[in-house]
Amino acid sequence: MKGHVSHSAVRRLSLYLRRLEHLSAGHVETVSSSRIAEGTEATDAQVRKDLAYFGQFGRPGIGYRVAPLIRKLKNILGTARPWRVVVIGVGGLGQALLRYKAFGEKGFDIVAAFDTAPDKIGQTIGGVKVMDVARLPEIVDEQEVRLAILTVPADAAQPAADLLRRSGVRGILNFAPTNLDLPENVALNQVDLTAHLERLSFDVRHPGNNHRRNGNGSAAERKKLTTDPKN
Amino acid sequence: MKGHVSHSAVRRLSLYLRRLEHLSAGHVETVSSSRIAEGTEATDAQVRKDLAYFGQFGRPGIGYRVAPLIRKLKNILGTARPWRVVVIGVGGLGQALLRYKAFGEKGFDIVAAFDTAPDKIGQTIGGVKVMDVARLPEIVDEQEVRLAILTVPADAAQPAADLLRRSGVRGILNFAPTNLDLPENVALNQVDLTAHLERLSFDVRHPGNNHRRNGNGSAAERKKLTTDPKN
DNA sequence: TGGTGTGAATGTCTTCACAGCA
């Protein structure tokens, strides 16, 4: 790994991993870059570039061995060993995420949830205990929690983030529609659901602006995408 | 509007809008580009470029008038008039989104939800009726629904998407971790929660790779961000 | 022949810097 990985390159790695796991389930042993690219927004060249950036995983004339590449991608993404994760804010969204099975399978174990509402504290949702937020530092410390999912209302987000940082959490996935102010040593990833809907709205209203690479297997798809007559 | 709007530029417009609404609530009448940029990942120049792309909204020496700019941004994003939206799949995530208040405030009215499970059909969640998915075409047609939120399991996503398209839906926000195959005239926006966690994991493991622009108001923040010694 | 890894070319986005208006 040399210089610097682009933001979107990392997202593509996740997609490659998902694709490879799918292929692996179909007992495929070896794949080419173009086979990985299928069902992904990427091109074959891009797959090769992204992978080659982290090492030489492929063999010319053969392709990539699926199982080792899956392991390598997990190492790169940091999910080869499971993370312990907490959820702060057990409203609708928080509860949904507590029940969301896919996290565990992908290497993210939710070990506890926190809220301030007395009627929520003490409940068990999706197999996870809801505790008073006062106990957060203790739990984070004891269980070596390093990631947090923040699903509190917007005005509670910054204080919650501060508490998480002080407790030793190293990364926060924030669903509150607020910009958090955090030191550089705490990673932050923002998920703004209304912004996603707004983008969808925009795309529906501006059809010429579509960038979608096609998702199915058909090889030769080279339609013109840059459109929009001026004015 | 001339050529083409970048993917991330649209996301920034959402952030500007959020920021402007925040300022508007504080009875601010006029703002400069750098004031909009505060609490955003953007620079002042980028704010100006993004806005100027859609027209001349600002006045030199003065700045932008908040209220008209909010209206203009809503027009651009397409949320000046509310959209009617349906939710397909009333599992944990679907239920959470049905209860999520912010959608309505942002111009997205959820008018119905659909599922196949008999025990869910007939319920009312967050004020929204859950119906049999068989009634989807009828409801979409009657209520002129144009957007859909897809929160079904991965293997049910493609059939559901096909049904939505046939029913006349023009945009789909997909939470299932699958690539959907849709014609170009249906907009698609993918939200992959595990991919977001994977990126967070990556960022925690590769601290030098951080791109975050800072979120607070302090003006002079020009730290070195491009790091990583080679090899 | 089939496929990787990679420099070079191209394309896209962001930042700079400044003319010009209030």
Added chain:
DNA sequence: TGCTGTGAAGACATTCACACCA
């Protein structure tokens, strides 16, 4: 003086095309 709008420069990302390996 304060601030926008914008060409030009620069940084960054993607695609091309081909040497080379199995």
